[in-house]
Amino acid sequence: MPRSYDVVIVGAGPNGLSAAIAFGRAGLSTLVVEASDTPGGGARTKELMFGGMLHDICSTNHPLGVTSPWFRALELDAVGLEWAHSPAALAHVLGDGRVALLHQSLDATAELLGADGPSYRRLMEPFVEEFDTLQRMVLAPLRFPRDPGLMARFGIEALRSLTGLSKSWFDGDEAPALLAGIAAHAMVPLDRLATASFGIILAAAGHAAGWPVARGGSQAITNALLTRLDEVGGEIIVGQRVGSLDELPAARAYVLDVTPRQLLAIAGDRLPARDRDRFAKFRYGPGVFKIDWALNGPVPWRDPRCALAATVHLSGTIDDVAAAEQAVHDGHLAERPFVLFGQPSVCDPSRVPPGMHVAWAYCHVPHGSGVDATQAIEDQVERAAPGFRDVVTARLTTNAHELERYNANYVGGDINGGYADARQLLFRPVPRLDPYATGAPNIFLCSSSTPPGGGVHGMCGYWAAKSVLSKVFDRAAPPLAGELLTSAA
Ligand SMILES: Cc1cc2nc3c(=O)[nH]c(=O)nc-3n(C[C@H](O)[C@H](O)[C@H](O)COP(=O)(O)OP(=O)(O)OC[C@H]3O[C@@H](n4cnc5c(N)ncnc54)[C@H](O)[C@@H]3O)c2cc1C
Incomplete structure (x- = not known):
């Protein structure tokens, strides 16, 4: 990998891609590194058994995708996403x-x-x-x-x-x-x-x-996000499972679309001991x-x-x-x-x-x-x-x-990024003022283990990006759909 970036993101799920686009729109250089050979995480579609028969490997129904304030701000329908x-x-x-x-x-x-x-x-x-x-x-x-x-x-x-x-x-x-x-x-x-x-x-x-x-399969959501990422110059590498942050190019911030267990494996040595202990108690x-x-x-x-x-x-x-x-x-x-x-x-x-x-x-x-x-x-x-x-x-x-x-994020088969009982719903992944922060000043989480939790809506990625933009780069996040409407009104 040739150079350094403002932000390197681990994981190209809907939240990783959403965060990457927010960084790109804020004028930052961004690289996304994905373990699988195709991006999309829980929003991918494949001919699993016969040619011409498209199966969603994970998500299919999108009540929160169609209403997501970040997806709407991105106008994904203008780049090929059609809801059926x-x-x-x-x-x-x-x-x-x-x-x-x-x-x-x-x-x-x-x-x-x-x-x-x-x-x-x-x-x-x-x-x-x-x-x-x-x-x-x-x-x-x-x-x-x-x-x-x-x-x-x-x-x-x-x-x-x-x-x-x-x-x-x-x-x-x-x-x-x-x-x-x-x-x-x-x-x-x-x-x-x-x-x-x-x-x-x-x-x-x-x-x-x-x-x-999504017409044609949930992959269409990913494809629309990839188009938006490309427009802002975001780069993506697939087929590279990140075992440690040391494997990645230099960056001012690292944003991980993974759950706390993987955070500890990938970056545990860079977190304060107190935070390591708190993340280790995260429940699936x-x-x-x-x-x-x-x-x-x-x-x-x-x-x-x-x-x-x-x-x-x-x-x-x-x-x-x-x-x-x-x-x-x-x-x-x-x-x-x-x-x-x-x-x-x-x-x-x-x-x-x-x-x-x-x-x-x-x-x-x-x-x-x-x-x-x-x-x-x-x-x-x-x-x-x-x-x-x-x-x-x-x-x-x-x-x-x-x-x-x-998908390593489905720990023990848990598709929600962690147990969603009252405590972990309100205070996920651990109780802290900024739930995207990890205790290390340049390492953040953006997956469904953070608020607002599971589903293909990109909002965890958006809010994580907002936190990083404010804390590391002193920049504002691009507006959500509702905020656009408010300022236009
Ligand atoms: C069977 C199933 C059905 C579902 N149905 C629905 C549904 O109908 N509607 C809905 O809204 N949601 C549904 N979901 C949940 C939804 O898919 C997830 O909540 C959503 O994808 C979470 O997005 P994310 O970006 O946080 O994580 P993910 O989509 O899981 O993406 C994380 C990405 O990070 C990558 N990654 C992980 N570790 C590493 C590493 N070390 N190095 C590099 N890359 C790494 C993974 O390969 C993956 O691509 C379903 C999930 C499953 C499994």
Whole structure:
């Protein structure tokens, strides 16, 4: 490597690339070094089994990607990113013939929730109407909120457990099941504090902007970010796993799109002992077991409304979801696990030859488990779609170990960059005023182990860049979408 840079970034995931673009836009020279032979981290797409059939290897559904204030500021749609929306954002199969649907329309969703519809509307309406303001407070590190009233209202509900929230708002089954399935993305037992935050924010995002997929696969998000990086002269090297900062060119700042365990391996010798100890206590969550399928026809859903949604949750009532997540927490796979099922080709036929479909599903498994959940997952799918196995042409499975081998950030198969219980949700990765700082003045973290956490939204990268720009370079960060609107108003 020929020269020194202002900033060297380790890891080309959505957060590493987002940070790199922010540095480039602030006029700094930037190099990104990525272990894999393709950039993108959790936003990559590949022909896994057959030519012409595109599978998202990790992320598919993007409620936070489509609303992300940084992605919107980058105008990724102007450089090829196109969002594809299924008619319904999400379907949740209750298991006894009932299906709850999250439509983008709050009215339509509430109407289908029967007697709980008015309560669902009352709960969600303030957060949907003010979603832009809300998400700019929530997709950010802890700080004094720009709208304290809205944040207080959100906090009162969001800091509760999902089970507690459901008991106090609803009498029936559909609304609690719908929110439970969404909250289970946290991979934390649903009776724990703050699990309601996931349910509310992801449901509100669905009402504000849908749960779209990227046309052509999530790789399209990465490709758009790479175009923006190229425009600002950012450089990228792939196929180089960084074992130590000593392997990298000189830089005024190093920004790591990795989790605390890798931070310690790569740069532990440069951190003060006190910080090393704090990062060593960072906790990881359960893992996932994933199946990708190539299908020779549509999924034969028992209830055809499931075909309306690119994402389908398969698990039953709130009690079923809670029991499945508790089992994983207790160290074993539930007989009927909570299954997240993705069928992106229902709204994005560009991924498949005519008549074919791609689908994937994962369930949560104990941290670091090598368990094979193929049968448990496919049994869950068969219950909702009898004859499903008959349309499977090929499948590829990935257990928690293999997931970590694919991307070192998925420690023990944990796809959220660390356990997301109340403590690590609010104070991630460790309690400190600047959560992107590490104790070494020129080394920073920017991955989903930092606020606001998991998902393809680039906001961890943006806020990390803002911290580095201010602390190391005394420069301002480029504005977010909402800030552009504010200054134009
Ligand atoms: C199966 C699965 C499904 C998911 N579904 C969704 C979804 O539908 N929607 C959603 O929003 N999110 C989803 N996610 C989560 C999402 O992918 C992550 O939250 C997101 O990618 C985190 O971005 P990141 O930049 O922090 O880290 P990553 O995307 O993990 O990127 C980190 C990068 O750093 C590289 N790296 C790590 N160590 C080193 C090293 N030592 N040297 C060099 N490079 C290194 C890695 O190779 C990787 O490219 C899913 C994840 C998985 C695994």
